[in-house]
Amino acid sequence: SYVLTQPPSVSVAPGKTARITCGGNDIEGKSxxxxxxxxxxxxxxxxxxxxxxxxxxxxxxxxxxxxxTATLTISRVEPGDEADYYCQVWDTKSDHVIFGGGTKLTVx
Amino acid sequence: xxxxxxSGPGLVKPSETLSLICSVSGASxxxxxxxxxxxxxxxxxxWIGRIFGSGATDYNSSxxxxxxxxxxxxxxxxxxxxxxxxxxxxxxxxxxxxxxxxFDPWGQGSLxxxxx
Numbered sequence: 506s507y508v509l510t511q512p513p514s515v516s517v518a519p520g521k522t523a524r525i526t527c528g529g530n531d532i533e534g535k536s537x538x539x540x541x542x543x544x545x546x547x548x549x550x551x552x553x554x555x556x557x558x559x560x561x562x563x564x565x566x567x568x569x570x571x572x573x574t575a576t577l578t579i580s581r582v583e584p585g586d587e588a589d590y591y592c593q594v595w596d597t598k599s600d601h602v603i604f605g606g607g608t609k610l611t612v613x
Numbered sequence: 614x615x616x617x618x619x620s621g622p623g624l625v626k627p628s629e630t631l632s633l634i635c636s637v638s639g640a641s642x643x644x645x646x647x648x649x650x651x652x653x654x655x656x657x658x659x660w661i662g663r664i665f666g667s668g669a670t671d672y673n674s675s676x677x678x679x680x681x682x683x684x685x686x687x688x689x690x691x692x693x694x695x696x697x698x699x700x701x702x703x704x705x706x707x708x709x710x711x712x713x714x715x716f717d718p719w720g721q722g723s724l725x726x727x728x729x
């Protein structure tokens with residue numbers, strides 16, 4: 506089945522840019538969605554269809570998808586961005602939702 | 614504003630059936646997909662399956678033999694049943710509105726512990 510690979514952790518200083526990657530075979534051919542999950546809370550959608558941002562999500566959150574890697578970029582990182590981030594796709598071969606393993610973003 | 618709320622027993626005995634309900638407000642369940650997703654403590658997200666308002670379903674193949682999902686349009690609720698549970702089924706269970714590949718919003722989650 507299709508596999509999404511995320512780094513377990515990413516650390517960034519406040520005000521800097523965080524990039525969280527999501528690797529998958531020819532992932533650019535799929536739509537990638539991203540979720541933020543703060544400690545003890547339910548996940549929240551932050552990016553859908555690779556680049557779209559739901560209402561209420563700051564413009565600091567952006568997405569891209571090319572080749573075998575999708576990327577969630579968080580600009581001007583704030584302490585409140587500290588969370589686990591998950592990428593997700595729909596795999597048409599298996600008719601399954603696939604989640605990446607998650608990346609813990611630490612704001613130094 | 615669409616809101617989802619999971620409810621059900623927090624403790625289930627091994628080999629018994631886990632039953633959860635997702636109550637939806639702010640939208641009719643008849644016109645959308647609704648997914649169930651679970652998360653064991655300290656681990657990642659696992660999609661369980663989804664149901665359309667008409668009753669059509671897609672299930673995770675690894676759980677398919679144990680899952681039943683249904684809709685109650687009169688109550689605007691979606692339900693999940695998972696039978697023959699083991700400790701490995703202990704997790705927080707979320708329901709979410711499924712926009713045919715992405716999820717928003719999610720319910721707050723319901724912790725289910727499998728233990729005798």
